[in-house]
């Protein structure tokens with residue numbers, strides 16, 4: 079039987095409780111879930127790719143069928159490389175929906191054999207985003223309600239504002 083593999087791609091800068099919830103819900107649905115930290119070298123990131131991978135791995139250590147990788151390749155290439163049949167995206171709002179529909183259309187042109195699957199965010203996670211975490215962190219605020227413990231530890235090694 080074919081192994082059912084799902085790819086969950088994102089910037090994850092940083093990984094939040096909303097992202098964590100999506101992976102926890104996906105894990106029982108697939109044989110394997112691959113979380114892909116996609117790196118855009120042109121974009122300044124708060125956490126390095128290595129910090130992101132490590133903190134995500136630690137956040138997901140209880141889920142044996144989940145692995146984390148990092149890539150600077152296009153999402154569909156990563157999906158093909160890991161033999162994923164679906165790419166999963168989370169939806170929080172109508173704004174996400176419009177953006178994600180366009181993205182999914184692009185993915186379909188590039189890789190018609192791979193499906194995009196949307197999972198709705200839990201209502202209580204609807205306003206959690208990586209950018210919110212970055213903004214609050216830059217202002218020296220408390221982000222402990224927004225991200226898992228290993229991510230908070232990675233953030234703590236950075237000084238707010240900048241580096």
Ligand code: ADP
Nearest residue numbers: 087088089090096097167168169199203206208
């Ligand atoms: P991007 O790949 O656009 O940089 P992110 O790394 O922020 O996006 O997020 C990766 C995926 O997780 C996206 O599909 C995004 O919509 C989804 N997502 C982000 N925040 C949440 C949340 N709070 N709950 C559920 N899904 C989310």
